[in-house]
Amino acid sequence: MTLRKRRRTxxxxxxxxxxxxxxxxxxxxxxxxxxxxxxxxxxxxxxAAWVRCPRCGRWLGWNTGARCPACGTEISWD
Ligand SMILES: [Zn+2]
Structure with missing residues (x-):
């Protein structure tokens, strides 16, 4: 499941x-x-369990940007 679908669910x-x-x-x-x-x-x-950064594991919170706010990794939402 993509991050976007997890967030939507x-x-x-x-x-x-x-x-x-x-x-x-x-x-x-x-x-x-x-x-x-x-x-x-x-x-x-x-x-909180699903929408996490694939690299550092931080919850992405309400940030829906292209990068993780903690480590700067590019987030692929799809
Ligand atoms: Zn991260």
Missing amino acids: AMMILLAGVVLALLGTDTGWIWLTVPGMTLLLGGLALD
Whole structure:
């Protein structure tokens, strides 16, 4: 899987979690809030585990540039 796909998958899970958590908070349905928060954290954890520099292993964070901010290695997103 490419880095771009990993990032997209993690972000979709995170966003689904945000939507569920907000819906749950809005309606007072705790059974929506709890899995929503779990998905949100899971999405973040997946992103931190998947979207890493191939050379130094640093999490690329919200940087989507062509180079790793830590070691300067060129990142291939595709
Ligand atoms: Zn690096």
